[in-house]
Amino acid sequence: MATLIRDKYEAHKAEVNARFDQLKANEEELNRIFAEIYNMVGEVPIEVEDKYVSVARVFDTADEIPESFKGNNYVRTMRDEIVSLISYAVGCMFGRYSLDVVGLVLANQGDTVNEYLAKMPDPAHVSFMPVADNVLPITDDAYFENDICTLFERFLVAAYGAETLEENLRFVADALSPAAKGTPRETVRAYFQKEFFADHCKTYKKRPIYWLLDAGKKGSFRALFYMHRYQPDFFAHLRTAYVHPQQERLRARLDDIAAAEDAANGRQKAALAKEEKRLLAQQTELRTFEEKVHALADQMIAIDLDDGVKVNYPKFGDVLAKIK
Structure with a gap:
């Protein structure tokens, strides 16, 4: 219903x-x-x-x-409550929580989807499945199948029904930013890109359990992963399944701009030039990020959850967003 x-x-x-x-x-x-x-x-x-x-x-x-x-x-606002809902939704995306059982599900080091299914009352009929590879991309559009905004919509459908999706998205967006000028989807994406990690760090007293990969200020690539599900081969997978495809996507978009310039008028050329400049900056940023990810992939770094966030987070250098 x-x-x-x-x-x-x-x-x-x-x-x-x-x-x-x-x-x-x-x-x-x-x-x-x-x-x-x-x-x-x-x-x-x-x-x-x-x-x-x-x-x-x-x-x-x-x-x-x-x-x-x-x-x-103890005072809270509507925005606080919606931020809590979004945090719970992300927890379901990672398998920390589930719509089908009460309490924590995946909270042991190296947990996978197999452990998640083993704890379900009916593994063949799960209301909402977590991501298999522990990666939630936060890009400027839905480039990847497990794009965080796409999965958030799927969560809303699973939890509240398909018929109310648009109205629920509008309510969430209005709670997050009443003065936002874009569509509800644009507002939600902007929240994930710019505010989610800061809210998460605040909730967890600067000891986040969802870690943000951040290529830099140009926004060429961002993604979340859950520290409890981290495994030493994580960065090798991230590099081949996400960073390389994102690099190829930027190259393709730059090629499209170059092909469109000849037929463009003055105003269109100015817009294309502006977009080209933005994409070139992202391309440079992502190239540097890829080199750092490559180095981490080669190191196969292990973590011990008992050491906590304060010890483990710095192991990955500046590929992770700063905790403020």
């Missing part, structure tokens, strides 16, 4: 806020009881300030948060 994320959000918000109100009322009732027991009515405060109530309270936007909540670390 098709479901709207908006309806789920409103129900969640009502439940969370009712819990907040109940806890606040309970704490104030306890204050009143103890004030009466110790004959201190009128001498000690009964009311509990909003900022001291230690459970979540959800507001649609940051602008709606009253001054009385300033300093409360």
